[in-house]
Amino acid sequence: xxxxxxxxxxxxxxxxxxxxxxxxxxxxxxxxxxxxxxxxxxxxxxxxxxxxxxxxxxxxxxxxxxxxxxxxxxxxxxxxxxxxxxxxxxxxxxxxxxxxxxxxxxxxxxxxxxxxxxxxxxxxxxxxxxxxxxxxxxxxxxxxxxxxxxxxxxxxxxxxxxxxxxxxxxxxxxxxxxxxxxxxxxxxxxxxxxxxxxxxxxxxxxxxxxxxxxxxxxxxxxxxxxxxxxxxxxxxxxxxxxxxxxxxxxxxxxxxxxxxxxxxxxxxxxxxxxxxxxxxxxxxxxxxxxxxxxxxxxxxxxxxxxxxxxxxxxxxxxxxxxxxxxxxxxxxxxxxxxxxxxxxxxxxxxxxxxxxxxxxxxxxxxxxxxxxxxxxxxxxxxxxxxxxxxxxxxxxxxxxx
Amino acid sequence: xxxxxxxxxxxxxxxxxxxxxxxxxxxxxxxxxxxxxxxxxxxxxxxxxxxxxxxxxxxxxxxxxxxxxxxxxxxxxxxxxxxxxxxxxxxxxxxxxxxxxxxxxxxxxxxxxxxxxxx
Numbered sequence: 188x189x190x191x192x193x194x195x196x197x198x199x200x201x202x203x204x205x206x207x208x209x210x211x212x213x214x215x216x217x218x219x220x221x222x223x224x225x226x227x228x229x230x231x232x233x234x235x236x237x238x239x240x241x242x243x244x245x246x247x248x249x250x251x252x253x254x255x256x257x258x259x260x261x262x263x264x265x266x267x268x269x270x271x272x273x274x275x276x277x278x279x280x281x282x283x284x285x286x287x288x289x290x291x292x293x294x295x296x297x298x299x300x301x302x303x304x305x306x307x308x309x310x311x312x313x314x315x316x317x318x319x320x321x322x323x324x325x326x327x328x329x330x331x332x333x334x335x336x337x338x339x340x341x342x343x344x345x346x347x348x349x350x351x352x353x354x355x356x357x358x359x360x361x362x363x364x365x366x367x368x369x370x371x372x373x374x375x376x377x378x379x380x381x382x383x384x385x386x387x388x389x390x391x392x393x394x395x396x397x398x399x400x401x402x403x404x405x406x407x408x409x410x411x412x413x414x415x416x417x418x419x420x421x422x423x424x425x426x427x428x429x430x431x432x433x434x435x436x437x438x439x440x441x442x443x444x445x446x447x448x449x450x451x452x453x454x455x456x457x458x459x460x461x462x463x464x465x466x467x468x469x470x471x472x473x474x475x476x477x478x479x480x481x482x483x484x485x486x487x488x489x490x491x492x493x494x495x496x497x498x499x500x501x502x503x504x505x506x507x508x509x510x511x512x513x514x515x516x517x518x519x520x521x522x523x524x525x526x527x528x529x530x531x532x533x534x535x536x537x538x539x540x541x542x543x544x545x546x547x548x549x550x551x552x553x554x555x556x557x558x559x560x561x562x563x564x565x566x567x568x569x570x571x572x573x574x575x576x577x578x579x580x581x582x583x584x585x586x587x588x
Numbered sequence: 589x590x591x592x593x594x595x596x597x598x599x600x601x602x603x604x605x606x607x608x609x610x611x612x613x614x615x616x617x618x619x620x621x622x623x624x625x626x627x628x629x630x631x632x633x634x635x636x637x638x639x640x641x642x643x644x645x646x647x648x649x650x651x652x653x654x655x656x657x658x659x660x661x662x663x664x665x666x667x668x669x670x671x672x673x674x675x676x677x678x679x680x681x682x683x684x685x686x687x688x689x690x691x692x693x694x695x696x697x698x699x700x701x702x703x704x705x706x707x
Contacts, residue, residue: 350666351595354688358601361691365608391688398666423673451671 218316222251224309226267238318240290251314256288274303274310287316295320328531346397353391360384396521410445410556411453413490417476420457428461433468435461437476443488444555452529453553456537459522460492460549466515467496467547486555487535493548499541507539526551589613589698590631592622592648593664594640598687602635605691606698619643626656633701635694638665638676638684646679653680660701664689 212219212230218238221230228251231243239246239254246253251267252260277300287297300315360380369377421435428435446453457476464474472495481487499507499514506512508527511520523537526549530537535553589611593599599615606613614629616622619640626634626648634652638645649661663681665672676684682704683697 347666350687351598355595355597355601357688358598358605358691362601362604362608365605365691388688388690395686454671 218318220251220254220314220316222267222312222314224271224311226250226252226264228254229311230313235316238289238316239287254287256286256294259286270301270312271310274305274312277301296323342397346394350391350394353387353394357384357387357391360387393519393521396519396525408447408449411448411450412445413443413478413488413553414439414441416450416453416457417478417490420454420461421476423454424458424461428465428474431465432470433465434473435476436473439477440479443478443480444486446488446533446535446553447556448533448553453533456526456529456551457490457492459526460551463522463549464492464494464496464547467494469496472496481552485557487552488555489550489552491548491550493546495546498545499539499547504539504541508537590616590622590625590629590634590659592616592619592634592640592645593637594618595637599637602694605694606635609695609698611698619648622648623651626652626659630656631659633660633662633698635662635664635698636681638663638672646675649676649679649681660704662697662701 212232215232215234218235219230219232220228220235223229228247228249231241231246236242252263255263285297285299286294288294296319298317298319300317302313302315304311304313360383364377364380364384417437417439421437425435461474461476468474475491475493477489477491477493479489481489503512503514507514508523509520510524512524513520527537530551530553533553535551537549537551540548540550589603589606591599591602591606591613592615593602594617596617599617603613603615614625614631616625619642622634622636622640623643625631634648636645636648640648643651645663649663652659652661661681663676663679663684664687665676665684666687673684682701685693685697
């Protein structure tokens with residue numbers, strides 16, 4: 188009876204191998220679509236169900252071209268026939284990139300690797316399908332960033348050369364005005380001098396923005412406590428704000444996860460927003476810096492800059508972040524555009540909120556670092572959220588939250 | 589006072605502003621001359637451009653902190669950024685100014701530096 192037990196063992200081994208193969212197929216981290224010689228779908232793993240939106244019960248037995256956009260189906264049938272005539276394994280990464288179609292009709296770019304399985308009962312092709320939308324989005328963004336970087340470097344070079352002549356013009360005009368008594372000068376001359384000086388100062392603001400636009404980012408990412416960032420920037424501008432009669436209040440939520448980012452770039456965003464808030468308050472008001480968690484998954488943190496100025500005009504709302512759009516008479520239209528670019532480079536976003544007569548609020552949302560094991564402590568000594576602190580005095584104050 | 593900027597016309601402008609406010613003022617247009625004047629005149633305040641051919645404004649500031657601690661340093665930068673401001677203050681400058689600035693702003697910074705040195 189030993190032949191019988193041998194047969195039994197061989198059958199059991201085959202069953203185990205089939206079960207294991209099924210397990211691998213089901214558990215694969217990549218979408219797998221099995222296609223028979225006639226081009227019909229013979230297998231569809233859970234990842235494929237997730238990617239295409241079909242249940243395997245409704246897709247198996249259908250021609251695989253249902254997964255291809257309609258306009259590309261006839262070409263795909265030809266390619267498939269050619270492939271089956273000279274079938275070979277084509278690994279992922281060497282495969283073609285093409286568009287695929289979900290059940291809902293939406294299209295997305297994919298990379299496809301093919302594995303050919305020759306069997307007596309008919310050959311099979313296993314297609315590994317990877318959604319490359321994100322990869323292509325990043326590549327597009329990188330190309331755009333590189334182009335902007337080159338443009339920025341040129342702009343910064345020119346801006347740097349312009350800075351000293353502008354400083355000389357503004358400085359000398361002021362000297363002429365200081366060294367000559369106004370009553371000894373013709374009124375029209377005084378007006379002309381003021382116009383030249385103001386134009387030089389306006390041009391210099393454009394230079395500053397161009398330099399920021401062209402600042403070469405080193406791309407050094409680090410874990411940053413958003414509360415620490417707020418305090419660094421507030422400390423940096425504190426004196427200037429005090430001189431301008433503006434109070435900085437802040438409402439920091441303790442225990443926020445850090446963000447992974449470029450410190451200088453994120454500081455730049457806050458400096459820009461604070462300077463805008465300062466201009467909006469027109470020399471008398473409060474600018475509130477707030478941090479907190481943003482709802483939803485994955486975890487995101489928020490930093491907002493609010494002012495109690497007149498708010499944003501409805502017609503300006505949709506255009507605030509456009510390049511060269513400005514609602515200020517002496518603005519350059521680079522600042523908010525740059526803020527948005529930096530926020531997006533960090534995988535985040537920026538939005539503006541305005542209540543007529545109730546001030547404006549700019550909210551930057553950034554993804555919290557997934558892995559914060561480097562352990563950036565939240566250095567906030569402000570322990571409770573939603574309380575307003577007077578930064579200069581370091582004490583709790585009443586007012587807006 | 590000592591004003592240092594490699595753009596002669598600019599350092600001359602600042603010197604005139606300071607002289608107009610009643611301060612004695614020397615001018616240097618490069619780092620080595622600035623170091624000599626620091627040693628020879630021990631100015632109360634030095635107004636330095638950050639971007640000079642070596643030694644640049646930051647190096648001169650660090651040198652001044654070590655060898656002439658009585659001199660308060662104001663750094664001028666062509667480009668205002670938090671990183672530049674941080675580097676300026678770390679090097680020992682008591683104030684930094686972003687060019688161009690008004691003559692009144694220069695005088696305000698000098699007065700602030702002087703009140704800091706007397707306290």
